Amino acid sequence: MAWDPAQYGLFEAARARPGHDLMAALPPLKPATVVDLGCGAGKLTMALANRYSVAEVAGVDSSAAMLGRAALLDTRVAWQLGDIRHWRPAAPVHLLFSNAALQWVEGHGEIFPQLLSYVAPGGVMAVQMPRNFTSPSHALLRQVAADGPWAGLLEGRLREAPVHEPAQYYDWLVPGAAHVDVWETEYLHVLDGPDPVLEWTKATAMLPVLETLTGAMLADFIERYRAALAAAYPRRVDGRTLFPFRRLFIVATRA
Numbered sequence: 001m002a003w004d005p006a007q008y009g010l011f012e013a014a015r016a017r018p019g020h021d022l023m024a025a026l027p028p029l030k031p032a033t034v035v036d037l038g039c040g041a042g043k044l045t046m047a048l049a050n051r052y053s054v055a056e057v058a059g060v061d062s063s064a065a066m067l068g069r070a071a072l073l074d075t076r077v078a079w080q081l082g083d084i085r086h087w088r089p090a091a092p093v094h095l096l097f098s099n100a101a102l103q104w105v106e107g108h109g110e111i112f113p114q115l116l117s118y119v120a121p122g123g124v125m126a127v128q129m130p131r132n133f134t135s136p137s138h139a140l141l142r143q144v145a146a147d148g149p150w151a152g153l154l155e156g157r158l159r160e161a162p163v164h165e166p167a168q169y170y171d172w173l174v175p176g177a178a179h180v181d182v183w184e185t186e187y188l189h190v191l192d193g194p195d196p197v198l199e200w201t202k203a204t205a206m207l208p209v210l211e212t213l214t215g216a217m218l219a220d221f222i223e224r225y226r227a228a229l230a231a232a233y234p235r236r237v238d239g240r241t242l243f244p245f246r247r248l249f250i251v252a253t254r255a
């Protein structure tokens with residue numbers, strides 16, 4: 001997909017917060033190797049590199065645009081263009097980290113145990129994924145997509161619920177793990193600006209729409225979706241918008 005680092009960076013602090021919360025939940029570790037899967041523009045990878053300053057750190061992402069932004073940050077990190085589905089480390093990794101990326105990778109039942117198998121004994125796999133696919137931001141997107149002249153073009157392009165129930169991840173990981181900690185947090189992001197939820201989803205959930213529609217049809221779609229979002233997420237007394245956002249966290253220690 002055509003990831004846009006500038007659009008994604010519009011709400012940088014709110015988007016980064018779960019990643020920092022995931023880092024804060026890591027058990028004490030002195031990893032020799034750290035890999036950030038789906039590292040995007042690399043800000044969290046840099047936070048990992050600063051925290052584990054003696055580790056070899058790599059960031060893997062399939063978007064050249066996102067990695068191009070990351071590469072401007074630091075040359076200590078090995079920025080690698082690659083697809084998580086086919087990624088395999090040369091040697092077991094001590095900390096395998098992934099923030100807001102694995103929800104884009106199909107086949108979780110295979111990918112999660114496989115990724116844990118790449119972690120060294122005693123090492124950690126730490127993952128955060130959104131689990132807000134039934135919230136108005138996503139439900140309205142699917143609703144508008146299904147009801148308009150664009151319906152045929154968009155059929156099958158928007159995913160219903162790519163992230164499963166929390167307990168499912170426990171079941172997938174526990175056979176290879178000494179310990180699996182799974183929890184959810186619902187953030188209440190405080191967003192500035194006009195139509196901030198629209199601007200938020202333009203960088204993520206709306207990408208298939210932005211890639212498929214053009215011209216007047218795209219403008220019509222955006223206006224319908226914008227109006228629906230404005231009704232679902234009204235401005236608060238200070239003019240800002242609250243955006244409830246549930247996220248799933250997993251920290252698994254390899255057996």
Ligand SMILES: C[S@@+](CC[C@H](N)C(=O)[O-])C[C@H]1O[C@@H](n2cnc3c(N)ncnc32)[C@H](O)[C@@H]1O
Pocket residue numbers: 003015016019037038039040041042043044060061062063066082083084085098099100101104105204
């Ligand atoms: C929402 S961004 C998160 C970026 C970063 N982890 C962060 O927290 O800021 C998702 C990233 O996952 C990457 N991604 C999605 N599917 C991928 C795949 N199959 N292989 C590698 N990267 C992928 C995208 O290119 C994008 O940069």
